[in-house]
Amino acid sequence: MTPPVLLDIDGLRVSVGGRPVLRDVSLQVRSGEIAGLVGESGAGKTMAGRAVLGLLPDAARVLSGEIRFDGTDLLSLKARAREALLGRDIALIPQNPMTALNPVARIGTQIVDGLRMHLGLDRNGARARAVELLQAVHLPDPESLLRRFPHELSGGMRQRVLIASAFSCRPRLVIADEPTTALDVTVQKQCLRLIRELQRQHATAVLFVTHDLGVVAKLCDSVAVMHGGRILEFRSGDDIFRAPRHPYTRALLAATPRFDRPGDTLVPVSAEVLARLQEEVDVYDAAH
């Protein structure tokens, strides 16, 4: 039995300053599942995540398409209604923990604010909940942590704080935008495990944006491969790794180191494949 679709992006086209960045992007995230969105930098992954949040840059325009969250069209939502949804039902784990926390506000304030805004808790209630949340992400001495400023924390600790904050209102969908890219390898693993743990615990759906196929293979129920603002294929994780259809996916797999097959030589994505991708993009753009 497959769980119902929670997030449905359908034919989304976005341009920034007249230049197309998303070309007919369609993908679904099902309740309680993790969907991976894989691609190189500049493929439009982050832009797709920001479109879901309704936080595209000022110069961006949505040309067509729909983003449905649990049946409501996010794109036609008024600002007020969208803001009520963000943080409560849809949350973000950002890419770079070093810049994602407000440097002049205490950790406590940054978590408590959201709790009071969305859950209507009072100051003490929100504080108590914040302590629980920090405990849940295995941060030591949460009480004193609340009084600290971001610059007093390491990168890994900050990312834990951000993860705690993202899960603080028990959202139904979390958008994880390359949440481990900026971290050390050991810390990366811990953070991934943490996200997995919290996701299972709360049955949260996750749109996991990354360029790391290895992470996707371990984590995701379904995978979308993206390039040049297009989704090349979107299938279940097993299918994609066992029988990649698109040549680019095959090339990506060949270019990814695998721990289970350490003897394999890595092959960079060939110029031939890239040329074909560019051709496809040109054909697409000519049609629009």
Next chain:
Amino acid sequence: MFFLKRLLLALPTLFGVAVVVFVLLRVVPGDPIAMMIPPGASQADVQNLRAAYGLDQPIPVQFGRWLSEVARGEFGTSISLREDVMKLVAGRLPATLELCAVAMVVAVILGIAAGVVAVRWKGRWPEWLADGLSGLGLAIPDFLWGLLGILVLGVLWPLLPVSGRIDPRIEFDPGSRFFLLAAVVSGRFDVLAELLRHMVLPALALAIPLAAALARVVKGSLAEAMTQDYVLVARAKGYSRSRVILRVALRNALIPAITLTGVQFTFLVGGTVLVETIFSFPGIGNLAIGAVLQRDLPLIQGLVLVFAVLFIAINLCVDATYVALDPRVRRP
């Protein structure tokens, strides 16, 4: 610790000011005695006077003596007002301090508000309005704002008083020269209102250029802060645009804004020289022009040094705000 360091750094500046004042006022104009003696004094009288003032000593000795006098607050007697300079300045300083404090509060509120409005409603008419007003505020100097205020709110629609600090008919014994403070402490809110009414125009005249400068800088640094990751993260937590500006971005934006406008706060104090004159406001600025026109050297010395101390104090206050806003510099 931080302030002790800053204070020590300020001492050379103060010393520099003292040297400049000494050199310019004692050495450049030639013989200060020539300006003091009555016409027809004999050569012997002049010699006696020189000896009495120590002017027959070598320059470094003169400087040392002068410095120790200045350090003790002995500036001599004002030539034009025939009063002890220190007493004169001390009696008038509180009025200037109160005026400047009010003006700075007004400037900070107006400036930040204009900067916030310009960013909150970017690309729409409030931004253009804020930009236009800050452009005007920067282009027109403080004394013209003062005169404009007198013209519009004092003469054409006489709503506000345009001269003095308080209506002399009001019975009020402040006990000190800090009228505003005294009125608040003694609970005389009628007097407080009267004092503030007298301050509206001069304080606005002083405040507008600073507010305009602040608005420009706050707008720039706020727009910059709005592009930061933590703003996006806060927006993703459901903060509205206004809320994210006020709760997250503004405080970050104020840190560079304060460094960039620190000097402008001292300009505001410098503005009292003309603005207090225009509004016959009994502060120290009001004394300066008269002193210069009369070449009242003891008074000029006293004023310049008191102003220099004020400027240094303001710089320290600006530093203090900076430290209070930025947790990263609190523990070096």
Next chain:
Amino acid sequence: MRVSPKLGFGLGVYLGLVLLAFGAHWIAPHDPLEQDLLNTFAPPAWRDGGTSTFWLGTDSLGRDILSRLIHGSRVAVTVALIAATCAGILGTVLGLCAGYFGGWVDTVVSRIVDVWMAFPPVLLSIVLAAVLGAGLHTVVIAIVVIDWTRFCRVVRAEVMVQKSRDYVTSALTIGLSPWRILTGEVVPNVVPLLITLFTLEMGIAIVVEAVLSFAGLSVANDDATWGSMIQEGRQFVRQAWWLMVAPMVCIVLSVLAANALGDGLRERFDPLLRRERP
């Protein structure tokens, strides 16, 4: 060549001002010092009782305001040109030296600039006025002494940037002397910036002149300057407010024009200045 509205406004006002200043004797309808005691406080021509003999009315001694304004522009323009030029030359020379030669030259100049900037302009002008006495020379000296740092700082920074660019390095490699490089390569690149600064400085100079003549520290009192006209008008603001407003409008217009001109020039020169940084 297209001229932006800003540039047009600024240029227009400035050219007009210079024209008025140099042609004051021919343009002004009256002698600015000629008193007409039968016609004191005449209102401007468009108000009741105004005559077309005195377009902007007369002051307390019956002198023609328009003529005084026109003659006042002479002082404003003269001071602005001389002071801005001197401040520009002083600041530029020091800035070029500091930026180009670096080392102890740079240290000394930068140190002086820092101390100078910490010294508020008002204090400097008070001390200078006290030392030098009232007069036009005081005004010019005050402006130069206060504002050379503006040029110095900007020029120094710009020279440092230019110096680190490829073309200076290549000029050095082909064996050009430092002096040739300074005059031949660096200066032409700093000039657009200097022109912009110069126009802004003219606006500042006009204000400083107005301030000092308002305070009675500029030229002798019966000579017309905008500042002294404001000072006179202030005393009669209740009878004849236009006495004060007319020179105020002139000052504000000049400053706005200077700012517009500076902004317009900056926009125009920007593509020149914004070559990619190394």
